[in-house]
Amino acid sequence: MPEHQRADARRNYARILAVAEEEVAAHGAAASLEQIARTAGVGSATVRRHFPTRHALLEAVSHQRIEALSDRARELTGRGDSRDALLEWLGEVVAYSATARGLAAALAYDVPDPVHENSCAAMLEAAAAPLLDRAVRDGAVPAEVTFTDLITLIVGIVLATEHRPDPAAADRLFRLAVAGLSPLTGGRPR
Structure with missing residues (x-):
């Protein structure tokens, strides 16, 4: 303001x-x-x-949560295995979004008002870009994966599970998306 x-x-x-x-x-x-x-x-x-829009209100309500997630991305940047750091952060975004009603909607990119940028997603993208860039450089994540892809996946999972009685449903689906459906043999998908 x-x-x-x-x-x-x-x-x-x-x-x-x-x-x-x-x-x-x-x-x-x-x-x-x-x-x-x-x-x-x-x-x-x-x-x-x-x-001026519902989305602007949701962004304002979610601002502190977004700042905390942005801080966490910066903490994880450069730590340990790049894939593990990225997945740890993404898991925290899923957990936060699943418990903070309205946050997933604030992160969604489908805002019909192109005049108002999605500041929540932009803040997270700026903070998380080094995590994703490092994971791509290390070959831990395919080069074509974008931040928008990852947030869209999270938003979809959270919105699809928000009315389920099981609070762990969003995390379970996120882990499934990360692992894929192939069973592991010797640490690699078949």
């Missing part, structure tokens, strides 16, 4: 964001913008002024 805004606009923004965090935690990405406005004590136009 720009610092040059009036004090009442900053207060409204903070109140809307606090209510939105609660609503998204309770209802996920489908949280009602009207309910957020009512609970925050502002009009829906005020919500739209601060957050």
Whole structure:
């Protein structure tokens, strides 16, 4: 939120964001913008002024989580085996996205509004690029794999499992995607 805004606009923004965090935690990405406005004590136009799209609201709600995941990517950069470091980080993104309702939707690239860049995904991409680049350089990941591919895979898994009663379903599907369906013989897929 720009610092040059009036004090009442900053207060409204903070109140809307606090209510939105609660609503998204309770209802996920489908949280009602009207309910957020009512609970925050502002009009829906005020919500739209601060957050012109639902995606912009989800990004704001997810910002701290994205910063934590970005910090973690930087911590893992250059550590140990490049494939293991990348998979450890991706596993953490899956776990975080599966427990933080609305985060997977904030990371999705299918935003129909090309004017507003996906800042959540852009932040993660900037932090994780060294992890992916190193894994590609080491031959641990095929060169054609992109960050967008990896986030799309994670978003798909998380959205497909978000209503399952088993909290480990997203991680299990992610591990399956990483391992593939081929049984291992001597450490290599058949």
